[in-house]
Every structure is written in C-alpha cells, then in structure tokens.
Amino acid sequence: MAPLPISSIRVGNIEDVQELIKSKPNKVPERFIREANERGVLVSHKTHLHHHIPVVDLSKLSKPHTHDDFLFEILKLSQACEDWGFFQVINHGIEVGVVKDIEKVAKEFFEMPLEEKKKYPMEPGTVQGYGQAFIFSEDQKLDWCNMFALGVHPPFIRNPNLWPSKPARFSENLEGYSKEIRTLCKRLLKYIAISLDLKEERFEEMFGEAVQAVRMNYYPPCSRPDLVLGLSPHSDGSALTVLQQSKNSCVGLQILKDNTWVPVLPLPNALIINIGDTIEVLTNGKYKSVEHRAVTNRERDRLTIVTFYAPNYEVKIEPMGELVDHETNPCKYRSYNHGDYSYHYVSNKLQGKKSLDFAKILN
Numbered sequence: 001m002a003p004l005p006i007s008s009i010r011v012g013n014i015e016d017v018q019e020l021i022k023s024k025p026n027k028v029p030e031r032f033i034r035e036a037n038e039r040g041v042l043v044s045h046k047t048h049l050h051h052h053i054p055v056v057d058l059s060k061l062s063k064p065h066t067h068d069d070f071l072f073e074i075l076k077l078s079q080a081c082e083d084w085g086f087f088q089v090i091n092h093g094i095e096v097g098v099v100k101d102i103e104k105v106a107k108e109f110f111e112m113p114l115e116e117k118k119k120y121p122m123e124p125g126t127v128q129g130y131g132q133a134f135i136f137s138e139d140q141k142l143d144w145c146n147m148f149a150l151g152v153h154p155p156f157i158r159n160p161n162l163w164p165s166k167p168a169r170f171s172e173n174l175e176g177y178s179k180e181i182r183t184l185c186k187r188l189l190k191y192i193a194i195s196l197d198l199k200e201e202r203f204e205e206m207f208g209e210a211v212q213a214v215r216m217n218y219y220p221p222c223s224r225p226d227l228v229l230g231l232s233p234h235s236d237g238s239a240l241t242v243l244q245q246s247k248n249s250c251v252g253l254q255i256l257k258d259n260t261w262v263p264v265l266p267l268p269n270a271l272i273i274n275i276g277d278t279i280e281v282l283t284n285g286k287y288k289s290v291e292h293r294a295v296t297n298r299e300r301d302r303l304t305i306v307t308f309y310a311p312n313y314e315v316k317i318e319p320m321g322e323l324v325d326h327e328t329n330p331c332k333y334r335s336y337n338h339g340d341y342s343y344h345y346v347s348n349k350l351q352g353k354k355s356l357d358f359a360k361i362l363n
C-alpha cells in the first residue's frame with residue numbers, strides 16, 4: 001500500500017454489507033449485481049475433483065530427510081509458481097495459537113457495531129481502514145464484502161489512528177501474527193530463489209526493508225451468490241501474498257486457470273500463498289501472478305486475513321538479469337520504482353491483471 005492519494009472522488013453511497021443483510025432486503029441492491037459475464041457462477045463438482053492447487057510441505061524444505069526430498073519439494077514449488085501462481089503451504093511453522101488469535105480478534109472486530117468500526121474509516125480513494133477499497137466512481141459495482149486494512153511495516157506506512165482500541169488484543173495479536181508471517185515470507189522467498197537457481201538471499205537483499213500490509217475481508221452470506229462477487233477479479237500488486245481463511249471456511253477463493261474459475265479447497269491449518277505482480281516482473285514472467293476473485297455463499301459467512309509482502313518503495317524493479325536472454329527470452333517488463341507501481345495499483349479499480357500493463361513492454 002503506497003502513500004495515500006489525496007482525493008475528492010465521488011463514490012456514491014457505499015452500503016455496509018453486514019448492515020444491509022440485517023435489514024433482510026427481499027432483493028440484492030442493484031449496485032452489487034454484476035453483469036452476466038462477471039457473475040460468481042459456481043463451478044461444477046466435477047471441476048472440484050480435477051483441480052487442486054499444489055500443496056508444498058515447508059518442513060520438507062527446512063528439515064529434509066534426504067537431499068532428494070528437498071529437491072523434490074523445490075520442484076513442486078517451482079511448478080506451482082510457474083503453472084498456478086498459487087499453492088497451499090503446510091507445516092509452515094506458525095503456531096496454531098497465533099493463527100487462532102488473529103482470527104478471533106478479526107472476527108470480533110467485524111462483529112462490533114457499525115458506529116465503532118466507523119471510527120476507523122477508509123476514506124474514498126484510500127486503502128487503509130474499514131470500508132470498501134478500490135471504489136472510484138458512483139456507478140462502479142460493489143463487492144459483497146466488508147474490509148479492514150492496515151499498513152503494518154515499516155512503521156512509516158502505519159496510520160496509528162486506524163489501529164483499533166477494540167477488540168482489546170487486536171493490535172497485540174496483529175503485531176505477533178505479522179512478525180510470524182514476515183518470517184514465513186522471507187523463508188518462502190529464499191526457497192523461491194533456490195527454485196530459480198538464484199542465490200538464496202537474492203530477493204531479501206534486493207527488497208530492503210520490506211513493506212507489509214494486512215487486509216481482513218469479511219464476506220457475509222448472500223441470498224443470491226449467483227448475482228454478486230465477494231471480491232472482484234484481480235492479481236495482487238505484492239511480491240507474495242499470504243492468505244489465511246477462517247477455520248472451517250467454506251470455499252470462496254477462485255483462481256483463473258486455463259480460462260476456468262477453479263475453487264481453492266481449504267486444507268486445515270494450511271496457508272494459501274500466491275505470487276504477486278512484483279515476482280512476475282522480477283522473473284520476467286516465469287512465475288505468474290494469477291488472477292483470482294472471491295465468491296459468496298448462501299448460508300455461510302467467510303473471513304480471510306490477507307498479508308501483502310512487497311519490496312521497499314525505493315526499490316527499482318525490473319526483470320532480473322539471470323532470467324533474461326536477449327535471444328531466447330527477451331525482457332517483457334520495463335524498469336520502475338516499486339513505490340510508483342504501488343501507487344498506480346491502489347489508485348485504480350481492481351480489474352483482472354490490468355494493473356500490470358503499467359510494466360509491460362508491448363510489442
């Protein structure tokens with residue numbers, strides 16, 4: 001999340017979805033109803049059986065029994081990043097308690113009365129606070145979702161006025177959780193570097209003091225999940241994203257693979273990792289930042305806690321020399337400053353992978 005744009009944008013009335021369903025409307029309001037080609041059609045059961053995003057066992061990388069085990073898992077990781085842009089990690093080393101604690105305060109936060117949550121408003125055109133991000137006009141469709149987003153690290157991206165005093169342990173739990181997720185991201189980047197035949201500190205050295213932000217997405221049940229979207233299709237502007245789904249979460253996240261929306265089936269205690277636009281650029285498109293979205297459920301709500309991990313704003317991003325070959329693999333992206341990309345990303349609506357046009361060299 002970049003420095004926040006100053007704005008006088010007119011976004012119309014953004015209804016709070018939790019409040020909206022309390023009034024039990026007999027119809028979904030027009031502003032949430034998507035065009036027929038964008039709707040959250042549910043994927044057939046058959047597809048469920050045939051598509052699973054890859055699962056990477058982190059303990060096989062940090063404590064492999066044999067070197068072959070290590071290489072096998074690295075291969076799995078590299079295939080996941082190349083073919084899917086998504087994977088689930090198991091045995092990631094983050095204690096169940098830490099995961100539970102953040103889920104608890106996030107849930108409690110969304111359950112508070114609107115008056116309380118409104119003390120931390122996401123102003124139009126900004127991306128931190130409680131509300132709905134990425135809305136830039138009065139006629140833009142809304143997502144069936146309430147969001148609460150915060151910059152976490154480095155300290156200068158924090159807006160302390162938006163860190164809530166209630167629930168009591170919110171800030172403390174978020175600090176603890178974010179620290180663990182930061183360590184996980186560093187470990188993952190190390191293995192990703194190895195999988196690309198780079199030296200293991202390659203990303204860490206390049207990223208400087210990495211930027212870390214969190215977004216909690218709460219998707220209330222929707223009487224017509226076929227008409228709305230929980231979260232519009234997009235790719236993430238980060239380097240890596242770590243997504244935690246609430247315990248016993250129903251299916252909600254879908255990723256676009258071979259032109260089909262593939263649901264991600266939650267695995268107990270796993271975290272979902274995806275490659276963001278920044279790694280796509282750095283790897284000259286070898287590892288892909290894949291378009292994804294969230295759909296809603298008729299009966300059940302769903303909560304996700306999403307961490308975006310990215311280079312420092314000062315860092316110059318361009319395809320790494322090791323992964324460019326002028327003859328066989330020419331450079332596909334121009335060089336830019338990460339802060340500029342971040343700003344570009346947050347000042348445009350979510351629209352598939354459109355943000356990345358910023359960096360593409362078009363022939």
Ligand code: OGA
Binds near residue numbers: 215236243293306
């Ligand atoms: C995101 C995201 C998906 C979800 O916040 O960037 O893709 O299931 N969330 O909440």
Ligand code: NI
Binds near residue numbers: 234235236241292
């Ligand atoms: Ni996302």
